[in-house]
Amino acid sequence: MAAIRRYFRSPAAVIGLVLLLIVIGMAISAGWLYPRDPLALAGRPLIWPFSNPRFLLGTDNSGRDIAAQIFYGARISLLIGGAATAIAIAIGIMIGAFAGYYGGWIDNVLMRVTEAFQTLPNFVLLLVLVAVFGSTLTTVTIAVGVVSWPAPARLTRAEFLSLRNREFVQAGRTLGMKDVQLILGEILPNALPPVIVYASVVMAVAILLESALAFLHLSDPNVASWGNLIGLGRDVLRVQWYVSAIPGLAILFTVLAVSLVGQGLNDALNPRLKAR
Amino acid sequence: MTDIAILTLDQLSVRLPAGADRSHAVSGASLSVAANEILCVVGESGSGKSIMANAVMRLLPGGVDIDGGRVMFEGRDLASASAAEMRKVRGAGIAMVFQEPMTALNPLRSIGDQIGEMFAIHNNLSKKDIRARVLALLDDVRIADPKAAAQAYPHELSGGQRQRAMIAMALALDPRLLIADEPTTALDVTTQAQILTLIRELQSRKKTAVLFITHDFGVVAEIADRVAVMQHGVIVEQGTTSAVLNNPQHPYTRELIAAVPPLTAPPPRLLSDDIILTIDNVSKTYRTGGFLGRGARVTEAVKAVSLKLPRGATLGIVGESGSGKSTLARCIIRLIDPDAGSILLDGADWARMPKEDVRRQTRHMQMVFQDPFGSLNPRRKAEELVAQGPIIHGTPRDQALAEARELFALVGLDPAAGDRYPHEFSGGQRQRIGLARALALHPDVLVADEAVSALDVSVQAQVLKLLADLRERLGLSIIFITHDLRVAAQICDLVAVMKNGEVVEHGLAGEVFGNPQHPYTRALLASIPGGDFAREHSLA
Numbered sequence: 001m002a003a004i005r006r007y008f009r010s011p012a013a014v015i016g017l018v019l020l021l022i023v024i025g026m027a028i029s030a031g032w033l034y035p036r037d038p039l040a041l042a043g044r045p046l047i048w049p050f051s052n053p054r055f056l057l058g059t060d061n062s063g064r065d066i067a068a069q070i071f072y073g074a075r076i077s078l079l080i081g082g083a084a085t086a087i088a089i090a091i092g093i094m095i096g097a098f099a100g101y102y103g104g105w106i107d108n109v110l111m112r113v114t115e116a117f118q119t120l121p122n123f124v125l126l127l128v129l130v131a132v133f134g135s136t137l138t139t140v141t142i143a144v145g146v147v148s149w150p151a152p153a154r155l156t157r158a159e160f161l162s163l164r165n166r167e168f169v170q171a172g173r174t175l176g177m178k179d180v181q182l183i184l185g186e187i188l189p190n191a192l193p194p195v196i197v198y199a200s201v202v203m204a205v206a207i208l209l210e211s212a213l214a215f216l217h218l219s220d221p222n223v224a225s226w227g228n229l230i231g232l233g234r235d236v237l238r239v240q241w242y243v244s245a246i247p248g249l250a251i252l253f254t255v256l257a258v259s260l261v262g263q264g265l266n267d268a269l270n271p272r273l274k275a276r
Numbered sequence: 277m278t279d280i281a282i283l284t285l286d287q288l289s290v291r292l293p294a295g296a297d298r299s300h301a302v303s304g305a306s307l308s309v310a311a312n313e314i315l316c317v318v319g320e321s322g323s324g325k326s327i328m329a330n331a332v333m334r335l336l337p338g339g340v341d342i343d344g345g346r347v348m349f350e351g352r353d354l355a356s357a358s359a360a361e362m363r364k365v366r367g368a369g370i371a372m373v374f375q376e377p378m379t380a381l382n383p384l385r386s387i388g389d390q391i392g393e394m395f396a397i398h399n400n401l402s403k404k405d406i407r408a409r410v411l412a413l414l415d416d417v418r419i420a421d422p423k424a425a426a427q428a429y430p431h432e433l434s435g436g437q438r439q440r441a442m443i444a445m446a447l448a449l450d451p452r453l454l455i456a457d458e459p460t461t462a463l464d465v466t467t468q469a470q471i472l473t474l475i476r477e478l479q480s481r482k483k484t485a486v487l488f489i490t491h492d493f494g495v496v497a498e499i500a501d502r503v504a505v506m507q508h509g510v511i512v513e514q515g516t517t518s519a520v521l522n523n524p525q526h527p528y529t530r531e532l533i534a535a536v537p538p539l540t541a542p543p544p545r546l547l548s549d550d551i552i553l554t555i556d557n558v559s560k561t562y563r564t565g566g567f568l569g570r571g572a573r574v575t576e577a578v579k580a581v582s583l584k585l586p587r588g589a590t591l592g593i594v595g596e597s598g599s600g601k602s603t604l605a606r607c608i609i610r611l612i613d614p615d616a617g618s619i620l621l622d623g624a625d626w627a628r629m630p631k632e633d634v635r636r637q638t639r640h641m642q643m644v645f646q647d648p649f650g651s652l653n654p655r656r657k658a659e660e661l662v663a664q665g666p667i668i669h670g671t672p673r674d675q676a677l678a679e680a681r682e683l684f685a686l687v688g689l690d691p692a693a694g695d696r697y698p699h700e701f702s703g704g705q706r707q708r709i710g711l712a713r714a715l716a717l718h719p720d721v722l723v724a725d726e727a728v729s730a731l732d733v734s735v736q737a738q739v740l741k742l743l744a745d746l747r748e749r750l751g752l753s754i755i756f757i758t759h760d761l762r763v764a765a766q767i768c769d770l771v772a773v774m775k776n777g778e779v780v781e782h783g784l785a786g787e788v789f790g791n792p793q794h795p796y797t798r799a800l801l802a803s804i805p806g807g808d809f810a811r812e813h814s815l816a
Contacts, residue, residue: 166650167645167646167647167650167651168650168651168652168653168654170611170643170645170651171643171645171651171652171710171713172653172664173611174609174611174638174641174642174643174714175638175642175664175665175668175713175717176635176636176638176639176665176668176669176717177635177664177668178635181668186653189653189655190653190654190655
């Protein structure tokens with residue numbers, strides 16, 4: 001496919017993909033490299049990185065292996081990033097497609113709801129949801145997804161608005177297609193590329209939102225996540241800064257990887273934009 | 277016409293970037309334009325005629341370069357002139373008029389401002405002098421109220437007025453050469469006739485040399501002193517207009533001239549007494565803006581139109597843009613709901629049918645769209661596009677695909693090409709796919725909305741021939757919407773002329789074209805560029 005060839009022509013996109021594959025590799029190999037529970041006590045607390053070969057990245061303030069938590073944390077970040085993005089994009093496409101396709105009062109109602117969500121800061125809304133529904137991994141993931149759908153909804157609506165009056169859609173209508181067939185079969189495949197690209201932004205933000213929540217000790221404390229580790233390191237930040245810095249770097253590289261892949265996808269799917 | 281040459285192209289070659297369909301957009305083109313002469317460059321889309329014009333102005337897109345030959349203008353070679361020299365030549369020495377005046381004008385500045393800018397850039401004139409000159413120019417191009425036009429913004433003028441303003445701007449500094457790139461293609465036929473007269477008149481008054489790019493032999497017959505015919509970037513034939521039109525030497529020129537639709541209708545066919553479609557008093561009114569009816573704009577797009585289509589006949593609906601012909605077509609097929617009237621097909625009233633019934637009945641009436649690029653979903657394979665309709669109406673997928681391949685053969689496409697995507701086909705081939713898609717449902721009535729208007733003349737002739745052929749073989753009844761009377765004359769048995777939403781005249785094609793009754797029909801027929809040529813041509 002031409003799009004795949006275009007993707008691999010950009011060095012930044014390839015670097016992003018490699019970084020993302022490393023993170024995925026960490027998530028997959030965590031159980032195999034660190035068979036023990038990453039949240040179990042492993043040794044003396046606050047061992048500096050590279051000073052003890054048993055704990056390559058040192059230990060945190062309770063004596064848990066930081067390297068093990070980083071590897072298991074990759075699972076959590078990818079899980080939350082992936083699942084929350086899927087939820088946000090699914091809600092966004094559904095609402096955007098209906099609003100854009102039908103227009104009129106349906107569009108008005110759905111867009112006012114979207115704006116109501118957009119005027120509230122994401123993070124405040126997320127705090128409210130977590131405060132009400134508790135902070136298990138599932139609720140946090142769903143909550144992150146639920147606060148992230150307005151932007152993809154607006155994007156999908158804009159695409160539908162411009163596509164619904166195109167002649168090929170009218171042609172579909174004269175062939176006797178039902179609205180659902182027109183929306184899913186004719187318009188959506190053509191509206192999808194920008195939404196897919198935007199999904200990478202949603203995913204990066206979702207990972208950051210979970211970390212921010214964990215930093216405030218409001219995420220699920222029973223899983224090894226990077227955000228939890230940063231929150232834990234906050235107490236010893238001035239001396240043993242590495243407890244927060246190492247998961248911080250992990251988040252930085254993951255978000256960077258996702259953004260680079262998104263940018264690469266954008267250039268690969270919309271080649272004309274890049275030529276300018 | 278023995279004046280000295282203003283512009284001489286000497287073996288000009290323009291290279292295309294690697295991976296284009298050919299290595300050079302223009303190869304070894306030589307021609308010259310003398311003062312007080314109009315040279316028409318004719319060719320189909322992709323022949324390199326526009327690139328050649330842009331190469332003279334050195335306004336080529338990135339990756340496209342002049343790689344050989346000379347462009348001699350006033351003793352200088354523009355092909356090697358510096359950017360600063362070119363800036364002085366553009367506008368003052370050579371001016372250009374483009375196809376689409378709406379996109380060539382800045383929408384945020386008044387017409388007077390934009391014309392005045394020409395003087396501000398190239399001359400040092402006071403504001404008062406500039407204003408006086410602008411008004412004089414607008415008067416020159418016969419704009420009705422120059423003062424009002426100078427203050428107007430582009431969207432406030434009609435297409436014809438905008439093109440006049442563009443011409444005023446181009447002629448502001450009395451250039452020696454005017455390059456006009458399809459300046460009348462986007463205009464209605466009556467406006468086109470006025471603009472052509474204007475260019476001809478200004479040209480002879482100011483003794484300007486004109487390089488006129490067009491695809492239309494009618495326009496050539498109307499305006500040109502000499503003609504150059506281009507094919508695949510090569511000038512295949514050059515000569516005086518009468519020599520080229522009446523005695524073409526090159527086979528490609530002969531082919532192009534043969535493809536020009538003659539203006540007289542073919543001998544009338546016997547029409548059936550059985551009326552398949554009756555359009556009775558159909559109206560559609562658009563209301564826009566306004567709150568609770570205040571300040572609303574009401575547009576009567578279609579006003580009480582009544583027409584009858586006999587079984588197996590072709591009814592042409594002709595008119596200029598805004599005449600309501602496309603709205604009427606969309607009402608007939610119920611893409612738009614008409615406000616009043618009835619549309620009877622086999623006893624069923626399509627105008628009042630519930631949406632769900634329209635969806636089920638739609639196989640009886642199908643549409644072919646204008647835009648061969650926009651009317652096919654770019655993400656579906658050709659055979660899928662054709663098979664879609666029957667699949668929706670319950671034909672098993674394998675059978676529908678097999679039928680699609682048969683239809684490919686019927687419309688003159690390679691059945692093996694079915695697994696390609698629309699962008700891999702040419703414009704004419706795509707229109708054939710659109711036709712196959714409509715035919716897949718075995719409709720009784722086919723509505724073709726400007727179905728050949730976006731195609732080159734030679735392709736247009738092929739598609740029209742195919743339509744006429746299918747009409748015979750499948751017993752189709754066709755409603756054919758077009759703005760081009762020459763096309764209508766060729767294929768239609770009956771013609772209805774629309775103006776401002778109303779049918780002003782309708783009847784047998786031969787009668788409407790041969791003996792028009794309504795003044796508007798006469799005006800339309802008189803405006804066809806190269807009308808005399810088309811009539812003579814049809815006798816030959």
